[in-house]
Amino acid sequence: VFYTLALLVYQQLVGEMEDRVLEQVMEYEDYSWAKLSDDLYILSAYYENRPVTNAPFVRVLTIAKYKKDLLVKKSLRDLQPKTYGKEAFKAVCKLEDDSGDVIEAEYEAVIFEEGGEQFAATFINCFIRNTDSVPTHVSLSENDRTVRIPVKATVSYEATQNISNKSSVCVRALFG
Secondary structure (H helix, E strand, O other): OHHHHHHHHHHHHHOOOOOOOOEEEEEEOOEEEEEEEOOEEEEEEEEEOOOOOOOOEEEEEEEEEOOHHHEEOOOOOOOOOOEEOOOOOOOEEEEEEOOOOEEEEOEEEEEEEOOOOOEEEEEEEEEOOOOOOOEEEEEEEEOOEEEEEEEEEOOOOOOOOOOOOOOOOOOOOOOO
């Protein structure tokens, strides 16, 4: 984990290559961290169709710059807000299905782990308007950079199993 963050800092200090659309930062099994901007690094995406709030949507696993002043309360009971306001990131989310149709989607950015001081593990949930087709790819764009990654299916559960309204994604520790 320390190596990963050190690599990110090194790349920032050495400078960026302007002609690269996708910058690989770290290999993680068959995934690669991709730099979208100085504020956002992307790992993977999953199709979320389980019975959770706002489903179905595409859940993008990222590390995002921690911007405490841009977090908003979703309710009065929200003592420690975890959701960013619309202005926190300038990214655009686009969903593509197997027919090649691309639609721009609204999204919400939600912190799920804030163990670091500068960055926080963050879900970017891209909401699906048309539920007739399942997205095969998601693209996040900011300024002149675009990261396009495949959308993986979540595990299907049998109707006989107990279903909870919780989700989880297993990844290696993002912070030391």
